[in-house]
Amino acid sequence: MGTHIAFSVGFDFPLGAGFHAYIQTHGYLQLFGWAGLFIMGVSIHFLSRLAHFKFVEETKITLIYRLMVSGLILRFVSHSILPYFPDSIWYEMLGSGVVISAALIAMGIFVYILFLISIVRSIKPSLFKTNRDIRIFLIMNIIGWAVYASGSLILTIYMMVSREVSLIHNWHLFLVDFFILFSVFPICFGVGLRALPLFLRLPSIKWNVKKFSLIYFSVTLSIISIKLIYYSIYIEWSPNIIYSLSLVKDILIMWFIFKLDILFKSNPPWVADQKKARISHRKEPRKGLPDYGEFGRFEWLIRPAFFWLYIGLFLDILSQIGLITKVQMGIGLDGIRHIWLAGFVSLLIMGMALRMIPGMTGAMKLEKPNRVAYLAIVMNLSVIFRTISIVLPESFLNSVPNGGIIAIRMFGLSGFLFLLGLGIFYYLMKPVLKFNLSA
Numbered sequence: 192m193g194t195h196i197a198f199s200v201g202f203d204f205p206l207g208a209g210f211h212a213y214i215q216t217h218g219y220l221q222l223f224g225w226a227g228l229f230i231m232g233v234s235i236h237f238l239s240r241l242a243h244f245k246f247v248e249e250t251k252i253t254l255i256y257r258l259m260v261s262g263l264i265l266r267f268v269s270h271s272i273l274p275y276f277p278d279s280i281w282y283e284m285l286g287s288g289v290v291i292s293a294a295l296i297a298m299g300i301f302v303y304i305l306f307l308i309s310i311v312r313s314i315k316p317s318l319f320k321t322n323r324d325i326r327i328f329l330i331m332n333i334i335g336w337a338v339y340a341s342g343s344l345i346l347t348i349y350m351m352v353s354r355e356v357s358l359i360h361n362w363h364l365f366l367v368d369f370f371i372l373f374s375v376f377p378i379c380f381g382v383g384l385r386a387l388p389l390f391l392r393l394p395s396i397k398w399n400v401k402k403f404s405l406i407y408f409s410v411t412l413s414i415i416s417i418k419l420i421y422y423s424i425y426i427e428w429s430p431n432i433i434y435s436l437s438l439v440k441d442i443l444i445m446w447f448i449f450k451l452d453i454l455f456k457s458n459p460p461w462v463a464d465q466k467k468a469r470i471s472h473r474k475e476p477r478k479g480l481p482d483y484g485e486f487g488r489f490e491w492l493i494r495p496a497f498f499w500l501y502i503g504l505f506l507d508i509l510s511q512i513g514l515i516t517k518v519q520m521g522i523g524l525d526g527i528r529h530i531w532l533a534g535f536v537s538l539l540i541m542g543m544a545l546r547m548i549p550g551m552t553g554a555m556k557l558e559k560p561n562r563v564a565y566l567a568i569v570m571n572l573s574v575i576f577r578t579i580s581i582v583l584p585e586s587f588l589n590s591v592p593n594g595g596i597i598a599i600r601m602f603g604l605s606g607f608l609f610l611l612g613l614g615i616f617y618y619l620m621k622p623v624l625k626f627n628l629s630a
Contacts, residue, residue: 192217192271194606197577201603209274212357216270219343221532222370223296224263229540230332230378231255231303236551237382238310238329251302258299266292274356286351293344300340307333322396327404328381331411335374342366365418367528372411372440375536377404380447382543387453388461390546391490392481394452395461403447410440434511441504441511453497485556486549487563487619492542495571499534503527506582526582533609534574541570541616554626557619566615573608576601 196213199206239247269288276282311329343366346358384396414436421429452458456479476483480490507527513520545563549555557563580588580598588594 192220192267194610197606198603201580201599201601201605207274208277208356209271211360212270212274215357215363216266218363218367220263220267222339222367222375223259226375226532226536226540228259229544230374231259233382233543233547234332234378235303235306237386237547238307241310241314241385244310244313247306251306255299255302255306258295258302262292262295262299264292265289265295277354277356282354286354290344290347290351293340293347297340297344300336304333304336307336321399321401323385324401325381325384325404327401327408328377331373331377331404331408332381335370335372335377338373339366339370342369361422365422369415371528371531372414375532376444377407379536379539380404380407383451383539386543386547387451387493389481391453391456391493392460392462392479393456394458398450403443407440407443410436410443414440431515434514438508438511438515441508445501445504448497448501451497453494454501482546485560486546487557487560488567489542489545489563491564491567492538492545492570495567496535496538496542499530499538499574503530503534506530521584521586523581523583526578526580529578530574530582533577537609538567538570538574541566541612544616545619548620549623552623552626554623558622559619562615562619566612566619569608569615570612573605573612576605576608 192213196210196217198204199210235247235252265288269285269292273282273285273289276285307329311326311333314326342362343358346362346366350356350358384400387393388395414433417429417433417436420426421433448454460479474483506522507524509520510522510524510527512518513522545557549557580595580602583598585595588598591597
């Protein structure tokens with residue numbers, strides 16, 4: 192769907208009646224299907240072990256999977272066709288399909304939230320140390336899932352009652368931003384803090400994770416609360432408060448990236464703190480990494496993911512400053528959102544999957560680790576193609592001969608690069624998942 196939208200825009204094809212609904216459904220499937228299902232699958236495995244669960248009920252996992260996937264498929268089919276029958280007898284059937292899909296997904300998320308609550312309640316006292324405590328991130332994740340699921344259900348019901356073909360745009364974007372700030376970012380931070388130092392030999396976490404998570408929670412909650420008040424009651428100074436708090440939020444995440452030391456790896460790794468003498472092996476691990484190349488160049492996906500996050504934060508800071516000072520920056524907020532989702536989230540999903548899932552399934556390695564480098568190149572190119580025309584100011588693009596036209600054509604082709612990347616990713620992951628099925 193994203194490829195179809197991007198190609199239509201990039202090569203000046205008619206957008207059609209379903210364009211707006213396509214954009215919303217594409218975003219919904221991306222957040223709940225691509226990012227959401229990955230977050231669910233990995234967190235069920237990873238967090239249950241973090242809390243020392245002896246087992247997780249397989250029936251609950253199956254129930255979550257069936258509710259989520261059936262809801263996503265129904266949403267794709269129903270909402271893709273709905274715009275072409277606004278005044279037809281088919282509207283009720285298709286509109287009901289959209290509402291039922293949101294209800295199925297909400298039920299799947301409810302079962303998943305019960306799992307997360309049990310994790311938060313069962314985390315051992317050894318994880319209460321300030322440099323290891325990620326409970327606030329997990330609580331934020333629960334809030335994000337609950338609000339996005341229930342909000343989407345309400346918007347779909349309102350859409351059908353009003354006989355519209357798409358959701359209320361501003362509230363839809365509000366829910367998307369809420370889910371990114373409360374679910375996507377916090378779970379990436381929480382799992383990243385526990386896994387990335389091990390996978391990439393980063394410095395040990397010696398700073399106060401609990402305090403950082405509380406500050407981040409307070410700032411994002413303040414942003415959302417003031418937005419809700421502003422949507423209901425017009426207060427002249429509210430936008431500047433929202434812009435200022437958004438600046439603080441961006442700086443906080445930048446600080447997190449700096450402390451994680453993932454971009455430049457300028458500080459000694461955590462193994463430098465170990466007092467035990469290292470046991471020599473016949474085979475040396477890769478330089479600066481603990482693995483032997485069995486997962487390929489997975490770091491070419493994970494580290495650029497944080498680079499794209501940093502770029503998005505930097506551009507968002509410029510944008511917020513422009514809004515406060517009323518200076519036109521020309522930076523597209525939709526482009527920043529794409530940098531975070533296509534650049535940070537998608538690359539992080541792929542990199543973490545390639546590194547974590549072989550161990551989860553028992554395969555222990557990739558069959559074609561040398562192909563990971565191709566995946567990293569294609570995916571980073573797709574992010575560049577997708578974002579350059581929708582994030583950079585038009586005046587900047589037009590400073591280059593035919594720059595604007597070239598950028599919009601790149602946008603049109605970006606989806607094909609992403610699909611190619613997904614194909615390579617599936618090619619790499621299929622033997623790993625097949626190993627689990629055969630086992």
